[in-house]
Amino acid sequence: MRQRNKPWAKDKLAEYPQYVISEPEKYKGKWKEAFDKDQPLHIEIGTGKGRFITGMAKANPENNYIGIELADSVIVTALDRIIEDGLPNVKLLNVNANDLRDYFEKGEVDRVYLNFSDPWPKKRHAKRRLTYKSFLEIYENILGDKGEIHFKTDNQGLFESSLMSFSEYGMLLTFVSLDLHNSDYEGNIMTEYEEKFSSRGSRIFRCEVQYR
Template identity: 75%
Template sequence: MRLRNKPWANDKLEQYPQYVITSPELLKGKWKDVFETEQPLHIEIGTGRGRFITEMAKAHPNINYLGIELQPSVIVTALDRLIEAELPNIKLLRVNAADVTEFFAKGEVERVYLNFSDPWPKKRHEKRRLTYKTFLKQYEDILIDQGEIHFKTDNQGLFEYSLTSFSDYGLLLKWVSLDLHNSDFEGNIMTEYEEKFSKKGNRIYRAEVKYR
C-alpha cells in the first residue's frame, strides 16, 4: 500500500510533546516517571495509525501503553486519536524500533505487541522479520521475567515461521489460534489492517508466547 506523504506531519508531531516522546533514549530506565501513574508498561512495535493501542489504553486504564512507529505520515493519525481520546496512559514514539534496547532497560516492559508486521517473505530478508531470533533477544532484554509477546497476522507463512522461531528460542506457547475471529477469544481489539483483511475473508492468526 502506497503511503500518502504528509509534509506537515513532523511539525504537528512536534507540537504535542505531551503525547509524542522525543529523545526516548534519554528515558531508558526512567519510563515509570513519564506517565501520571506508575503501572505496567506494554509496547506495540509498528503501531501504524494507532487504533489498536488507543483502544487498548481505553479498555485497560491500569496499564501504560507506548506505540512505536517510524513513519510520520502514519503516526500523525495515531496522534489525532490520542488528542481526541485524552488518555493519560498512552504515549507515542516516532523511532526506528530496530533496536529497542536503546530505549528500554531490563524489566521496564511487561508485554510486546506485534500486529500485522511486514512478513518479509523472501528468505534473504529473514533477519528483518520482527520474530527473528535477534529481535526475540532484544525483547527478552527489555521485558520483565516471564514477559510476553502477543502476535497477530493474516500471513500464514509468517505465522508458521514465527511459531517455529518462538519454539526454537525456547519461548512457551501460551495460546495459539489459527482462526482468531472464529475462536473463543474474548476482548479482541482489531487493528485497521485486521478489519480490512478480515472483511476480505482472510483468516487472522494469533499467538501469545512467554519467556521462561
C-alpha cells in the same frame, strides 16, 4: 524498506510532546515518570495508525501503553486519535524497533504486541521480520522475567515462521488461535489491517509466547 516520512508529519508530532516522546533515551530506566500512574507497561511495535494501541488504552486504564512506529506519516493518525480521546495512559515513539535497547532498561516493559507485522516473505529478507531471532533478543533485553509477546497476523507464512522462531529461541507457547474471529476469544481489539483483512474474509492467526 519504503520510506513514508514527511516533513509536515514530523512538525505535527513535535507539537504534542505530552504524547509523542521525541528523545526516548532520556526516559530509559524511568518510564514511570512519563505517565500519570505507575502501572504495567505494554508496547506495540509497528503501531501504524494506532487503532489497536488507543483501543487498548481506553479499554485498560490500569495499564500504560507505548506505540512504536517508524513511519511518521502513519503515526500522526495515531496521534490524532490520542488527542481526540485525551488519553493519559498512552505515548508514541517515532523510532525504529532496532534501537529499543537504547530506550528501555531490562525489565521495564511487561508485554510486547506485534500486530500484522510486515511479512518479508523472501528468505533473504527473513532477518527483517520483527519475529526474527535478533528481534527476539532485543525484546528479551527490555522485558522482565517471563515477559510476553502477543502476536497476530493474517499471513500464514509469517505466522508459521514466527512460531518456529519463538520455539527455536526456547520460548513457551501459552496461547494459539488459527482463526481468531471464529473462536471464543474475548476482548479482541482490532487493528487497521485486521479490520481490512477480516472484512475480506481472511483468517486471523494469533499467539502468545513467553520467555522462560
